[in-house]
Amino acid sequence: MQNKNTSILIIYTGGTIGMKQNPETGALSPFNFDQIEQEVPELRKFGFDLNTFSFDPPIDSSDITPDFWVNLVKLIDENYSKYDGFVILHGTDTMSFTASALSFMLEGLDKPVVLTGSQLPIGMLRTDGKENLISAVEIAAAQQNGQPMVPEVTIFFENRLYRGNRTTKHNAEHFNAFRSDNYPFLAEAGISIKYNFPFIHYFTGKQELRVHTNLDSSIGVIKLFPGINPQIVKSTVNTPGTKAIILETFGSGNSLSKQWFLDIISDAVKNNIVILNVTQCKAGSVNMDKYENGLKLKNIGVVSGYDITFEAAIAKLMFLMGKGFYGEILAKELTKSISGEITLH
Numbered sequence: 001m002q003n004k005n006t007s008i009l010i011i012y013t014g015g016t017i018g019m020k021q022n023p024e025t026g027a028l029s030p031f032n033f034d035q036i037e038q039e040v041p042e043l044r045k046f047g048f049d050l051n052t053f054s055f056d057p058p059i060d061s062s063d064i065t066p067d068f069w070v071n072l073v074k075l076i077d078e079n080y081s082k083y084d085g086f087v088i089l090h091g092t093d094t095m096s097f098t099a100s101a102l103s104f105m106l107e108g109l110d111k112p113v114v115l116t117g118s119q120l121p122i123g124m125l126r127t128d129g130k131e132n133l134i135s136a137v138e139i140a141a142a143q144q145n146g147q148p149m150v151p152e153v154t155i156f157f158e159n160r161l162y163r164g165n166r167t168t169k170h171n172a173e174h175f176n177a178f179r180s181d182n183y184p185f186l187a188e189a190g191i192s193i194k195y196n197f198p199f200i201h202y203f204t205g206k207q208e209l210r211v212h213t214n215l216d217s218s219i220g221v222i223k224l225f226p227g228i229n230p231q232i233v234k235s236t237v238n239t240p241g242t243k244a245i246i247l248e249t250f251g252s253g254n255s256l257s258k259q260w261f262l263d264i265i266s267d268a269v270k271n272n273i274v275i276l277n278v279t280q281c282k283a284g285s286v287n288m289d290k291y292e293n294g295l296k297l298k299n300i301g302v303v304s305g306y307d308i309t310f311e312a313a314i315a316k317l318m319f320l321m322g323k324g325f326y327g328e329i330l331a332k333e334l335t336k337s338i339s340g341e342i343t344l345h
Contacts, residue, residue: 006048006141009083014058015091020123030058040130061091066215069101077211085112085140092117092177099164100315103153103339108207112140113153119175128175135189152201161187165312165341181283182307201340216321223248230260237268243326244274244317253277253286254293269301272327278305278313303331306342
């Protein structure tokens with residue numbers, strides 16, 4: 001499913017996968033990623049062109065910012081015509097945020113962009129990094145009838161390929177660190193890689209890549225919990241410059257029904273702050289028509305996030321506000337699926 005003319009760019013941003021352990025001190029430090037084929041000689045067996053680019057210095061994924069995403073999509077844009085696919089090596093902690101952001105920022109993408117990483121450094125004996133990298137490269141290079149098998153932003157981790165904006169990191173210790181509870185995996189690696197074609201997004205007709213580099217992070221987050229007090233909610237709503245708030249609710253989109261809470265949220269909506277309802281549950285969807293407490297939110301203008309992940313909600317808001325959408329227009333755009341990030345009922 002690959003040909004010898006295939007060309008893949010491996011982009012190392014940072015993270016555990018690019019570390020080696022000093023045999024004397026035991027300390028981890030980044031190795032020269034230009035020498036990746038020395039660390040993973042199996043890559044030579046592909047027989048096609050593999051090139052690398054490393055961010056210098058490497059970035060701890062906890063330090064990822066929207067500016068980093070802008071630099072990353074610009075790098076992809078600059079190299080888009082030269083390569084058939086891209087593999088991005090990234091720290092696991094914010095990988096789902098980056099994958100979600102790229103899925104919106106790379107409009108018209110018709111080539112694979114596969115993010116991967118590891119829980120153990122590639123230089124350690126039991127590393128999961130080698131298998132993740134090898135499989136990610138194979139998927140990025142996979143073609144059928146001259147067309148890429150998975151022309152979207154994805155995450156490959158521990159034998160499974162997921163749509164990037166559907167993932168969340170759910171385990172800090174196990175090799176199967178990511179899950180996609182509301183959308184099926186796109187491929188599974190065993191003896192061979194089996195693709196779940198009905199769930200992969202394919203464009204019809206010719207697409208032109210359009211890169212979006214304006215992001216607006218004027219977002220607040222309110223995570224509900226039993227006993228939350230008015231001061232906590234007010235402080236978020238009244239933070240200067242806030243244009244949107246993610247309201248992390250219970251179950252299918254329910255909140256407390258106390259009048260003080262509903263009044264604060266209602267006033268925020270009246271002041272042109274968009275409130276996006278995202279469930280705290282990892283699986284399932286917001287349905288504000290299901291229970292009275294959810295219906296109260298709907299009636300005061302809270303927007304349903306459907307089954308969006310928290311990571312994708314952050315990225316989607318930044319993207320849409322970066323396009324200049326605020327207030328009622330932003331609320332309307334949030335209810336649309338832009339890059340397969342939500343399931344519309």
